[in-house]
Structures are given as structure tokens and as C-alpha cells.
Amino acid sequence: MRFYIICVYLFMIFCNAKELDSVYAQTMIQKYEPFFREALVQGYEHFKIRKDSQSGLSYIDFCMYPPDRSLPFGALDNGRFRGEQIQDLPFPCDKSSGAKKYFIHNATIESSYKIIRSLSIAKFLADTIPSNNTITTHLYATITTLWQIDNNRKRLWIFYRNDTLLQSCTLIFTQKGKHTEVIVQYLNMD
DSSP, X not given: OHHHHHHHHHHHHHEEEEEOOHHHHHHHHHHHGGGGHHHHHOOOOGGGEEEOTTXXXXXXXXXXXXXXXXXXXXXXXXXXXXXXXXXOOSSOOBTTBEEEEEEETTOOHHHHHHHHHTSGGGTTSOSSOOSSOEEEEETTEEEEEEEEEETTEEEXXXXXXXXXXXXXXXXXXXXXXXXXEEEEEEESOO
């Protein structure tokens, strides 16, 4: 019995989860939403689509085809970058860092979560999708989960940070009718 109590105590020390209030969640979303504005509206364009060799999912690699920064000002000549790789991206592009937008057809956020969880860059995700706004701490890593449901829009934001390993990953699941789009931006996720 004493061993069991010690194990539960250690688990509580090393894995701490707490629910976040909606004001904090909305403030955090408002902080990050402008950074991802162009990526969120990036549509499915056949010539930009690649297939993930691990999962078979369709995606746009934002290192090859950056989100169109001209969208807030009106599209310029069918996209400002026209597929050219540029050097001033706000994230590095290499084997362990980058950004992609996955298109998962006939899937909800919940089913897309399970699919994305199988990718190597998202191995930090829990077995089950959190149903509310939470922040969970595991030793040196923090996972913040925020639900955004308003004006017929349903979106799940997940922020993973590990300051010890200098790792971070942001996932944004957006329900669009019968399909889900998932933005994955990752840094040092080997």
C-alpha cells in the first residue's frame, strides 16, 4: 500500500494537469491566430499537394509553398510566392523542423487527432483527445490544449513545448464540413 501511495504521489509531481478558464484560452488563441492567418486560409491546391510516405495523407509543405502572405491585402498574381522557396520564413526548414498543412477527408477533429497522433512528430499527443481547455506538464514538457468553437467554426489548438530539448510543436485542427485541415509547425522534433 505504501508503494502505491508513493507511486501516485510521484505521478502527481511529474504529471500535472489543470483546466484553463475560457478567458485565458481566448487570449492565447488571439495571440497566436495572427501568426497562422495565411496558413489557416490556405486551400487545397493540387499542384502543391504531396503525399506523406508514412501515413499516405495529403499535405502542403509550407517550406516549399509558403502560405500566401498577400492574402490579407488581396491575392497578387495567383499567389505572391508562386511556389518559390524563400529565405525569410518565420520557422526553419530542415529534417527536424518545418510546417505542413494536412488535408484529411471525411474526418472529424476527433478522428483526425488519432491519425495525426500516429505521425512521428506528434508522438507527444495523449491517447485520447482532451475534451476541454487544459495545460499538462510532464517533467520538462508542457502541452496546452485549447478548443475554439464559435460562429459555426470548430478548431483545436495544441501547443507542445520542451525547453530542455528546445522542441516545440503547434497543431491546429480545423473542421471544415466533412473534412479536417491540420496545420503542424514543428521545431527540433527528431
